[in-house]
Amino acid sequence: MNAASGTASAPFVRQLLGRSDYAIISEIVEPNTRVLDLGCGDGELLQWLAERKKCDARGIEISSSRVQRAIARGVSVYQGDIDEALLDYPDSAFDYIILSQTLQETKEPLKVLRQMLRVGRNAVVAFPNFGHWSVRLAHLFSGRAPKTKLFPYNWYDSPNIHYLTVHDFEELARQENWNVERRIFLAGKHTGTLWPNLMAETAVFLIRK
Amino acid sequence: MTVETKQVRFPSVSLDSGATIAPVDVAYQTYGQLNAQRSNAILVLHAFSGDAHAAGIDDSGKPGWWDNMIGPGKAFDTNIYYVICSNVLGGCRGTTGPSSINPETGRPYAMAFPVITIGDMARVQKMLIDHLGIERLLSVSGGSMGGMQALEWSVAYPDSVVSAIPIASTPRHSAQQIAFNEVGRQAIMADPDWENGEYYGKKPPARGLAVARMVGHITYMSDDSMREKFGRRLRDKEQFGYNFSSVDFEVESYLRYRGTQFVDRFDANSYLYITKAMDYFDVANGYGSLAAAMERSTARFLVISFTSDWLYPSYQSQEVVRALRSRNRDVAYCELASNYGHDAFLVDVGEQTELVRGFLASSLRERAHA
Structure with a gap:
């Protein structure tokens, strides 16, 4: 692994991109690889990967205004729906397919994950952990659909349609025979491994078939 | 300063139909400066009724048809790029067409002019680019029929095109598009x-x-x-x-x-x-499928369509995008919101400018590293 891409770069990346899951992902992705980011937003992570790690970095994004900003910064992004867009690609077209904070918004998450592992040699999946203690407490004490820092929406306007926890994802990976190459759990700015299903706000998995 | 239309004569061109036109005059304009490496040239391709006068003011005081997109500080920034635009084969604004003199008769060709294709237009443009001493174009770009030429260029001359920007265009003319053209011809x-x-x-x-x-x-x-x-x-x-x-x-x-x-x-x-040339256009012609045609291209693509364009609807641009994706080619795509219909690529250029500017800058960077 390139020295610059070790954990030492994580705080720097976080400063640059403002998102700790991006920091972890940019650390996972090896230099000079082909990367596809699903739901890439403004293309910030892709631009960073292209410039710093010389990746062939591309993205898919549904929002026209975000696609515009991404293309304006020179990233090859196209407007489309994640649930369908992957179907067109040939097998193993990319080294990494990234799905950051979007799995819970897809219509058919399992199909998307299977497609990711068809089109990419590796899949990097980051998602907010529905098992986090704050979610459990919010539900227990309010008796209503949990509304927390991680899941800030009202039940009627939330883009999240498939909630999952760290344990749920691990179980799915076993069931589908995916190899979990790495698992990283984030809480605030810290990474940790203690009781991740309870303590992790965001989970990042690197999986392979 | 007014822009000047230049003209160059080529001995002949062989057409897709098997016919030959000899000689062929091509009217063109250029804007900006070609750099020493000859790596900053962009060919801009006009739509159905356009001409070589794409930018600046001509001697009659008229601005070019894409003057809002081409010039210093604009999308096609002439402080950075060398932009070329020529009148298409079959046109009537300085390039040989049916109103030109047929050397065999000494009178205008009229209907003796051979039927031409978008491929023939690109062939003549390639002669012009060779004549200007440019081996590889940084980009080929145009809207509507200009987009068809950009697609044709990327497939027919893959080694000569670093990037392509087809806007509000299609990989092939649909029945509806042919129908409107036929109404015009019959009128x-x-x-x-x-x-x-x-x-x-x-x-x-x-x-x-x-x-x-x-x-x-x-x-x-x-x-x-x-x-x-x-x-x-x-x-x-x-x-x-x-x-x-x-x-x-x-x-x-x-x-x-x-x-x-x-x-x-x-x-x-x-x-x-x-x-007629537009109606015959199908970039997949001779390659079996659209995906097989687009696979020939090694260019990066920026494909743009507009929400209210019902003449060249977004699904046609998306077909190109999907074909490129299926062969893992580098493609960016955006459907821009506009109320102006097909005209949007000429008049609603604010967001289009940002896309083209960013895309060209990254294409230039990529080319420098390649």
């Missing part, structure tokens, strides 16, 4: 003044050509833009005229104005030939 040919195309030096088929143009203008706008621009407003009157001798509605007046104005600057036979 011209039904005009008694057309005389099987032999009207040069006489009265041109002005009424037929004007009707053809009126149909065209309807397809370039959208329901929204027409409602906004004209609504049901009457022209210079408070009440209906209850006759057919005067114009009632603003929209009628606009179409008539556009129709008659077109007659002054466009040749009816060029209308026939160029629309």
Whole structure:
């Protein structure tokens, strides 16, 4: 692994991109690889990967205004729906397919994950952990659909349609025979491994078939 | 400073149909400076009724058809890029077409002009680019028929194209697009003044050509833009005229104005030939499938379509995008929101500018590293 891409770069990346899951992902992705980011937003992570790690970095994004900003910064992004867009690609077209904070918004998450592992040699999946203690407490004490820092929406306007926890994802990976190459759990700015299903706000998995 | 149209003559060109045109004149304009590495050249391709005058002001004081996109600090920034635009083969603005003199007869070709294709247009443009000493174009770009030429270039001359920007365009003409073109052609040919195309030096088929143009203008706008621009407003009157001798509605007046104005600057036979070339266009021709055709290209693509464009709807641009994706080619795509219909690529250029600017800058960077 390139020295610059070790954990030492994580705080720097976080400063640059403002998102700790991006920091972890940019650390996972090896230099000079082909990367596809699903739901890439403004293309910030892709631009960073292209410039710093010389990746062939591309993205898919549904929002026209975000696609515009991404293309304006020179990233090859196209407007489309994640649930369908992957179907067109040939097998193993990319080294990494990234799905950051979007799995819970897809219509058919399992199909998307299977497609990711068809089109990419590796899949990097980051998602907010529905098992986090704050979610459990919010539900227990309010008796209503949990509304927390991680899941800030009202039940009627939330883009999240498939909630999952760290344990749920691990179980799915076993069931589908995916190899979990790495698992990283984030809480605030810290990474940790203690009781991740309870303590992790965001989970990042690197999986392979 | 006014821009100047230059002309170059080539001995001949062989066409897709098997025919030959000899000689071939090509009218073109250039903007900006070619750099020492000859790596900053961009070929801009005009739409159906356009010409070589894409930017700047000509000696009659008229701005170019894409002057809002080409110039210092604009999307195609002439402080950075060397931009070339030529009139298409079959045109009537300086490049050889049906109104040019047939050397065999000493009279205009008229209908003796061979039928041409988008591929033939690109072939002539390639001769021009070779003549200018440019091996690889940083980009080929255009809207509508210009987008078809950009696609053709990327597939026919893959080694000569670093990037391509087809806008509001299609990989092939659809039945609806052919149908509108056929209405235009029939309007011209039904005009008694057309005389099987032999009207040069006489009265041109002005009424037929004007009707053809009126149909065209309807397809370039959208329901929204027409409602906004004209609504049901009457022209210079408070009440209906209850006759057919005067114009009632603003929209009628606009179409008539556009129709008659077109007659002054466009040749009816060029209308026939160029629309035919568009109708024949299918970039997959000869390659088996669209994906197989696009696989030939090594260019990066920026594909743009507009929400209200019903003449070249987004699904056609998306077909190109999907074909490129299926062969893992580098493609960016955005459907821009606009009410202007097909005209959007000419008039609604704010967001388009940001896309093109960013895309070209990254293409230039990539080329420098390659």
